[in-house]
Amino acid sequence: xxxxxxxxxxxxxxxxxxxxxxxxxxxxxxxxxxxxxxxxxxxxxxxxxxxxxxxxxxxxxxxxxxxxxxxxxxxxxxxxxxxxxxxxxxxxxxxxxxxxxxxxxxxxxxxxxxxxxxxxxxxxxxxxxxxxxxxxxxxxxxxxxxxxxxxxxxxxxxxxxxxxxxxxxxxxxxxxxxxxxxxxxxxxxxxxxxxxxxxxxxxxxxxxxxxxxxxxxxxxxxxxxxxxxxxxxxxxxxxxxxxxxxxxxxxxxxxxxxxxxxxxxxxxxxxxxx
Amino acid sequence: xxxxxxxxxxxxxxxxxxxxxxxxxxxxxxxxxxxxxxxxxxxxxxxxxxxxxxxxxxxxxxxxxxxxxxxxxxxxxxxxxxxxxxxxxxxxxxxxxxxxxxxxxxxxxxxxxxxxxxxxxxxxxxxxxxxxxxxxxxxxxxxxxxxxxxxxxxxxxxxxxxxxxxxxxxxxxxxxxxxxxxxxxxxxxxxxxxxxxxxxxxxxxxxxxxxxxxxxxxxxxxxxxxxxxxxxxxxxxxxxxxxxxxxxxxxxxxxxxxxxxxxxxxxxxxxxxxxxxxxxxxxxxxxxxxxxxxxxxxxxxxxxxxxxxxxxxxxxxxxxxxxxxxxxxxxxxxxxxxxxxxxxxxxxxxxxxxxxxxxxxxxxxxxxxxxxxxxxxxxxxx
Amino acid sequence: xxxxxxxxxxxxxxxxxxxxxxxxxxxxxxxxxxxxxxxxxxxxxxxxxxxxxxxxxxxxxxxxxxxxxxxxxxxxxxxxxxxxxxxxx
Numbered sequence: 001x002x003x004x005x006x007x008x009x010x011x012x013x014x015x016x017x018x019x020x021x022x023x024x025x026x027x028x029x030x031x032x033x034x035x036x037x038x039x040x041x042x043x044x045x046x047x048x049x050x051x052x053x054x055x056x057x058x059x060x061x062x063x064x065x066x067x068x069x070x071x072x073x074x075x076x077x078x079x080x081x082x083x084x085x086x087x088x089x090x091x092x093x094x095x096x097x098x099x100x101x102x103x104x105x106x107x108x109x110x111x112x113x114x115x116x117x118x119x120x121x122x123x124x125x126x127x128x129x130x131x132x133x134x135x136x137x138x139x140x141x142x143x144x145x146x147x148x149x150x151x152x153x154x155x156x157x158x159x160x161x162x163x164x165x166x167x168x169x170x171x172x173x174x175x176x177x178x179x180x181x182x183x184x185x186x187x188x189x190x191x192x193x194x195x196x197x198x199x200x201x202x203x204x205x206x207x208x209x210x211x212x213x214x215x216x217x218x219x220x221x222x223x224x225x226x227x228x229x230x231x232x233x234x235x236x237x238x239x240x241x242x243x244x245x246x247x248x249x250x251x252x253x254x255x256x257x258x259x260x261x262x263x264x265x266x267x268x269x270x271x272x273x274x
Numbered sequence: 275x276x277x278x279x280x281x282x283x284x285x286x287x288x289x290x291x292x293x294x295x296x297x298x299x300x301x302x303x304x305x306x307x308x309x310x311x312x313x314x315x316x317x318x319x320x321x322x323x324x325x326x327x328x329x330x331x332x333x334x335x336x337x338x339x340x341x342x343x344x345x346x347x348x349x350x351x352x353x354x355x356x357x358x359x360x361x362x363x364x365x366x367x368x369x370x371x372x373x374x375x376x377x378x379x380x381x382x383x384x385x386x387x388x389x390x391x392x393x394x395x396x397x398x399x400x401x402x403x404x405x406x407x408x409x410x411x412x413x414x415x416x417x418x419x420x421x422x423x424x425x426x427x428x429x430x431x432x433x434x435x436x437x438x439x440x441x442x443x444x445x446x447x448x449x450x451x452x453x454x455x456x457x458x459x460x461x462x463x464x465x466x467x468x469x470x471x472x473x474x475x476x477x478x479x480x481x482x483x484x485x486x487x488x489x490x491x492x493x494x495x496x497x498x499x500x501x502x503x504x505x506x507x508x509x510x511x512x513x514x515x516x517x518x519x520x521x522x523x524x525x526x527x528x529x530x531x532x533x534x535x536x537x538x539x540x541x542x543x544x545x546x547x548x549x550x551x552x553x554x555x556x557x558x559x560x561x562x563x564x565x566x567x568x569x570x571x572x573x574x575x576x577x578x579x580x581x582x583x584x585x586x587x588x589x590x591x592x593x594x595x596x597x598x599x600x601x602x603x604x605x606x607x608x609x610x611x612x613x614x615x616x617x618x619x620x621x622x623x624x625x626x627x628x629x630x631x632x633x634x635x636x637x638x639x640x641x642x643x644x645x646x647x648x649x650x651x652x653x654x655x656x
Numbered sequence: 657x658x659x660x661x662x663x664x665x666x667x668x669x670x671x672x673x674x675x676x677x678x679x680x681x682x683x684x685x686x687x688x689x690x691x692x693x694x695x696x697x698x699x700x701x702x703x704x705x706x707x708x709x710x711x712x713x714x715x716x717x718x719x720x721x722x723x724x725x726x727x728x729x730x731x732x733x734x735x736x737x738x739x740x741x742x743x744x745x
Contacts (some may be wrong), residue, residue, distance in 0.1 A: 007731060012499075016510060019730055023688035028729030036726075051339070062499060062510060067492035070501035070511075071335065072365050078332035079362075082347075083492060084338025086297055086324055089480060090343065090493050108335075111328035122669070180726040206690075219695040234647035264323065273330050 010035045010045070020059050026203030027046020027124055027179035031060055033180050033201075034093065034122070037187035043091055044068075050093045051080040055131045056154050057124035057213050058096040066093075074104030076120060077112045084119050088261040091191065092119035098139040099129045102158050106138075113167035117260040120190045120197040121169075126205035131239060134208040145212040160200045165253045170195035172253040176202040178225040179249065180255050186251065195259045201227075202247055277454050282420045282446040283308035283350075284374055285453060287316060289424030290348050292461045295374070296322035297345035299336035301329055301355060304388040305444045306378040309350035312475065330355035331426070334362035334375070341371040342500055346428060350376035352444075353395055354385060356402070363437050364403030365502045367525070370479070370487065372431035372466055374424070376440045378447040379555075381633050390633035391444035393555055396610040399439045400584045406522065408529040410536055411439040411584040415558035418449035423581070429464035430536065434528055435486050441583060443606070445556035445635050468498060478509045485528030498508025529585060537587035540579040543569065547576030548647065550594070551599045552615050554580040556635055557604050563638035568645070575645070583611065588618040596622075602645055604628035604636050609656070627656050675719045679736050680712035687732035693724040 011017070021027050038048060047067055049160035052061040054073035061068035067090070071079040076094050084092040101109050101123045112121065128146055129135040136146035138158045145152060164172045171193035175183035183201065204210065204221035215221050225247075232250035235243055283364065286309055290298075298317055300310040314324040323345070326335040330351055337347035351359060356377045366373050381387030382394045395402075399411040404621045410430050414420040420442065428439040448637070469476050469488040478498040479487050490496035503511040504518050512518065543565055544550065551561045568575045576598075578590050601623050603612040612627035619625055628644040630636045642648075644655040680701075689708040699717040702710040702724070710733070712718075718735070725733055 007681070008734075011731060013731075015508065019686070021729065024690035024692065025729055028731065029727055032726060032728075032731065043707040045497060047493055049343075049492050062501070065497055067497050068499045069339065069492075070499065070503065072361055072502055075331060075335040075362060078327065078335030079339035081325065081327070081332070082297075082341070083343045084297060084339075085323055085336070086340030086345040086347075087491070087493050107328050108332055111332070176730075177727070181722075184726075201611075216564035218690040218729075219692055222692060222696065259381035264318075268318040268321075271315070 006039045007032060007035050010039065010065055012063055016062050019063060021056060022207040023131075024204065024206040024221070025056065026126070026201075026205075026222075027056055027060060029177040029180050030122065030124060030183070030201050030203060031064065033183040033187055035064065036184045037191060038222045039155075040184070040188055041191060043191075047090055048093065049080075049083055049090045050095060050229065051076050051083060052095040053100040053127075055100050056126070057095050057100065058131075060095045060124075075108065076100065076102055077105060077108040080119055081112060081117055084117055085261060085264075087242065088118070092205040093191070094119055094121045096121065096122055096123055097129075098125040098127065098160070102138045102160055102163070107230040110163070110167040113164055113169040113198070115260045116168060116170055116195045116257055118194050118196070120187070120193075120199065123198065123200040124203050125160065125200050126203045126209055128205055128209040130205050130208050134212055146209075147212070160254050161198065164198040168196070169198045169253070170256050171197035171251070173198070173251040174202070174247070174249045176225040176229055176247070176249055177204065178222045179229070182249075189251065189254070193254070193256065195256055224249075277452050278415050279450055280453050280593060281308060281448060281450050282417050283328075283378065283448065284312060284415070285417045285420040286350070286424050286440070286442070287312040287454075288455055289421040290374075290428065291320060292398045292421075292458050293346070293425040293428040293463055294465075295346045295348045295428060296320070297337065297340040297347040298322070298324045298349065299327050299340065299347070300349045301327055301333050303330070303352045303355045303382055305447050306350040306352050306376060308447075309376060309378075313348075319583065327382065330358035331362065334359040334366070337341065337373045338362055338366045338371045339365075341373050342492055343404070344493070346372070346432065348374040348376065348428070350378065352378050352380045352388070353382045356395055356398065360398075360403040364405055364407060365405040365588045366437040367403070367409065367528075368405075368502050369500050370525075371437070372425045372435050372489075372654050374431050374438050374440060376442060378426075379441060379443045383459040387633050390442070391606060392557065392631065392633070393441075393443055393557070393606040393610070396583060396605075396607065399441055408436065408526050409439065409584050410434070410436060410529065410582070411441050412538070412581060413441040413583050414446055414581070415437055415555055415579065417446070417449060418453045418455075419581075420446060421453070421455055425461055426538075429462060432464045432466045433486070434532060435466065435489060435527065439584075441555070443555045449556075473497065476509045477544055477577070479505060479521070480507045481524050485524050485531060496615055529624070533585060533589070536582055536585060538581035539587045539590040540581065542577040542579065544576035544578065544598075546574055546597075548574045548597050548599050550576050550598050552578045552580065552601055552603050553605065554583060554611065557606065560636050560638045561604060561641055564641040567638060568642060580611070586614045586618065591615075591618045599623060601625045602628055602641070604630075604641050604644070606630055606636060608624075629654055641643065665729070673718060676737055678715055678718055678720055680715060681734040681736055682712070683732045683734075684708055684709050686730045688730055690729065692727050693733055699723055
């Protein structure tokens with residue numbers, strides 16, 4: 001059991017702690033998983049860059065001792081494209097919230113997936129805009145309450161993973177903060193994938209989403225993740241009716257294909273011949 | 275070097291490559307397309323990288339990201355794209371990421387006239403992004419100058435760690451001229467100052483005499499935090515008023531300290547002039563002809579060419595002789611720089627604007643008729 | 657709620673355990689008292705003290721599964737195996 005020991009070597013613990021997030025927010029759990037995955041893969045901290053957007057998830061980059069870039073709302077993937085394409089030896093991790101990635105950053109998301117640029121995009125999905133006070137997000141399930149959907153959300157929500165697969169991401173998976181151990185493994189696989197990897201993580205927001213929708217405290221919301229999730233394998237044998245209110249977790253798509261930075265080497269080769 | 279027939283947009287690429295730009299992120303938009311096209315062909319041959327992004331927001335973000343990763347970066351666009359870039363242009367100012375944005379100005383507002391010239395983005399270049407920030411904007415009036423100013427823009431960006439806007443207009447972008455480009459070796463190249471201290475001593479946004487912190491690229495052992503939030507010397511978000519004030523003051527100070535070097539302007543036949551024409555970009559070409567023709571008629575007219583638009587080169591007016599009574603500011607907008615000229619003259623001289631917004635370049639005749647109050651031209655004097 | 661008295665009683669109890677002896681380090685400055693470690697530990701190692709902070713009252717019951725550490729959102733919890741120094745994180 002060495003899990004607790006290594007994490008601190010990756011944190012800017014002398015500078016920026018305690019974390020800005022509310023009590024029981026799952027973002028810290030995901031950060032822990034990312035760190036353990038990076039540690040497990042033995043990556044050099046100097047060659048890891050973390051790019052984040054705006055919102056609760058955006059603050060993730062502040063706390064971790066990599067080359068960190070906290071960018072503008074929704075643009076994390078575009079900035080990360082510059083970082084990665086400019087210096088391909090960097091392992092690039094992109095941390096975004098659900099609104100950040102799927103609403104304002106939706107265009108960057110589908111195009112990063114289409115290019116299959118080698119980076120790992122994390123979507124911290126708490127079903128709501130937490131930092132700004134609980135507005136409805138593209139992943140708020142129908143019928144749920146948000147500060148801008150006081151009478152219940154009537155818009156259908158995105159399935160980020162299906163979107164990513166359709167747009168061309170070469171590795172797509174979903175995990176939950178409750179299953180942090182399997183999340184470590186999923187993240188390690190995602191980072192190892194040479195191409196655009198998407199890891200959507202369901203994370204509880206007890207302070208805002210939980211309070212609006214009377215879902216209970218952090219512990220209850222974590223337990224709910226356990227009850228509401230089924231694995232990809234289990235889901236395969238279930239009917240659509242049974243799957244209706246379930247969150248499916250696991251690796252959905254793992255199909256490596258040519259990666260942008262490597263392909264550009266071919267462009268350079270061709271250009272030099274002409 | 276032999277003479278070449280080059281288009282303004284082509285000269286821009288030549289300048290960028292000569293000064294070592296090795297990353298270009300862009301999105302197609304008329305009339306700046308040639309820049310992206312040429313860069314996509316030339317960059318891979320010299321170890322550079324070209325990427326066509328999904329939109330101008332992404333273009334700007336990606337060149338800032340690449341700049342932080344250690345590349346010399348550039349993008350090119352026009353009015354509508356420039357509007358989209360404003361958000362991350364502000365980020366570049368805050369995070370002090372060197373980068374150059376070429377804006378080949380076209381007719382506006384909105385989609386306007388994609389293939390016709392204007393000078394409508396002058397104030398947007400200064401105040402387009404939110405918040406109080408310094409910026410450098412340069413504007414060329416000949417094809418050769420496009421080359422030189424592209425070099426200067428990149429050098430200013432690297433030296434002052436700031437975004438620099440190169441404001442071309444459609445006339446200059448698509449103008450073909452005979453030019454002799456300098457030898458590559460004779461082009462001055464400025465590279466950003468990098469830290470040499472051990473990584474644990476590195477304070478990424480520490481003030482110094484120049485006000486420009488040393489910049490470590492990602493991936494070279496200096497792990498640090500870059501954010502668009504107001505930050506302290508270590509790059510971490512802060513709201514402490516002394517740290518906030520220090521950052522905002524330094525951002526302005528670093529440019530202010532370079533005013534002498536940055537405020538580029540030229541005078542033409544101003545020694546005995548009683549009337550001055552102050553202009554920039556393609557209108558300089560017409561103004562020069564107008565000055566020469568009016569001189570032949572015996573009128574003492576001179577020209578002040580503003581090469582730098584922002585920070586506004588007020589030093590061009592500080593030593594202006596008292597015999598200059600009247601200043602005309604011809605521009606292809608409704609007087610965006612005119613108000614700056616009024617401001618720096620403190621009411622000492624009569625300043626009049628000559629505006630033309632019909633999608634045609636201001637001609638020498640336009641300027642002469644306006645100055646002589648003859649009327650009957652597309653340009654109006656106010 | 658756990659009074660200081662009971663806390664002493666539990667920790668003093670020396671019970672043979674088949675698991676390695678561990679001690680817990682809880683950073684009160686970082687802890688936000690969300691209760692995840694207390695409620696989710698299947699061995700009930702933790703209880704909350706008067707101020708709401710978790711305290712490891714039955715470390716002997718701990719089988720070092722690490723569940724509490726990986727689910728602590730604030731990195732405020734650390735398990736130290738016997739012999740390890742109690743270094744401040």
